[in-house]
Amino acid sequence: xxxxxxxxxxxxxxxxxxxxxxxxxxxxxxxxxxxxxxxxxxxxxxxxxxxxxxxxxxxxxxxxxxxxxxxxxxxxxxxxxxxxxxxxxxxxxxxxxxxxxxxxxxxxxxxxxxxxxxxxxxxxxxxxxxxxxxxxxxxxxxxxxxxxxxxxxxxxxxxxxxxxxxxxxxxxxxxxxxxxxxxxxxxxxxxxxxxxxxxxxxxxxxxxxxxxxxxxxxxxxxxxxxxxxxxxxxxxxxxxxxxxxxxxxxxxxx
Ligand code: NDP
Numbered sequence: 685x686x687x688x689x690x691x692x693x694x695x696x697x698x699x700x701x702x703x704x705x706x707x708x709x710x711x712x713x714x715x716x717x718x719x720x721x722x723x724x725x726x727x728x729x730x731x732x733x734x735x736x737x738x739x740x741x742x743x744x745x746x747x748x749x750x751x752x753x754x755x756x757x758x759x760x761x762x763x764x765x766x767x768x769x770x771x772x773x774x775x776x777x778x779x780x781x782x783x784x785x786x787x788x789x790x791x792x793x794x795x796x797x798x799x800x801x802x803x804x805x806x807x808x809x810x811x812x813x814x815x816x817x818x819x820x821x822x823x824x825x826x827x828x829x830x831x832x833x834x835x836x837x838x839x840x841x842x843x844x845x846x847x848x849x850x851x852x853x854x855x856x857x858x859x860x861x862x863x864x865x866x867x868x869x870x871x872x873x874x875x876x877x878x879x880x881x882x883x884x885x886x887x888x889x890x891x892x893x894x895x896x897x898x899x900x901x902x903x904x905x906x907x908x909x910x911x912x913x914x915x916x917x918x919x920x921x922x923x924x925x926x927x928x929x930x931x932x933x934x935x936x937x938x
Pocket of ligand 1: 701702703704705706707708725726727728729731751752753754778779780781782802829830831832873874875876877878879880881882
């Protein structure tokens with residue numbers, strides 16, 4: 685069955701950072717199913733190849749690039765390579781992210797820098813590059829993958845919570861500046877999703893706490909992030925900007 689026209693992403697080029705696994709893979713495949721050409725940007729080349737094969741299987745133009753988003757000098761060349769190979773970027777999903785769990789008292793400077801560079805700084809600098817191209821084409825969509833910790837804070841992930849909080853404010857501030865250029869910038873807030881990142885929380889007491897607090901009574905699957913991402917990438921969301929959309933089985937309302 686064809687997707688309703690307002691969700692049709694044919695003719696779009698999407699970049700998904702960290703698209704080679706977890707939530708990024710789920711979103712990359714969802715955008716491709718809706719018709720977008722997709723570039724996945726991440727460090728592990730074997731995982732890149734594996735998801736690239738899945739994207740190609742869906743019949744859309746796709747590429748993977750080896751990129752460490754903390755290497756600022758490599759961001760523009762990577763985005764230019766995507767445009768050379770696939771065309772003008774109309775969708776950017778800032779998804780690459782890492783977590784370091786340690787008390788604030790013992791948090792090391794190098795961990796702070798690594799987490800903030802990955803989870804916040806890279807999202808801003810990639811967005812800054814993307815909007816330049818989007819402004820020329822008078823349309824664009826940026827989707828930042830934030831966190832419940834953006835809103836509530838975290839028990840032992842100070843840099844993660846600080847970066848993800850900053851990402852929501854970056855989303856809102858850029859949304860204001862670029863709305864007149866028909867560029868919509870929004871954030872998705874996943875609840876607890878079953879990925880490598882959350883493996884430490886998938887057993888023991890913390891698992892029980894999460895399940896109890898999540899009204900849906902389970903972790904989400906990566907594929908379940910795709911629907912909201914397709915919405916935010918499509919014409920269906922042309923009057924939605926600066927918003928945060930929870931995809932969390934109700935976690936935030938408890
Ligand atoms: P995973 O650990 O499963 O995947 C992380 C992805 O980010 C991988 O593809 C990894 O690829 C990529 N990545 C990490 N560091 C870099 C880097 N320096 N440069 C390029 N790519 C990088 O995590 P999730 O899928 O769970 O998380 C995805 C996003 O969703 C993150 O921003 C996370 O904070 C957020 N999130 C996740 C939640 C969850 O419950 N899972 C909840 C809330 C938010 P590679 O290692 O090959 O570079």
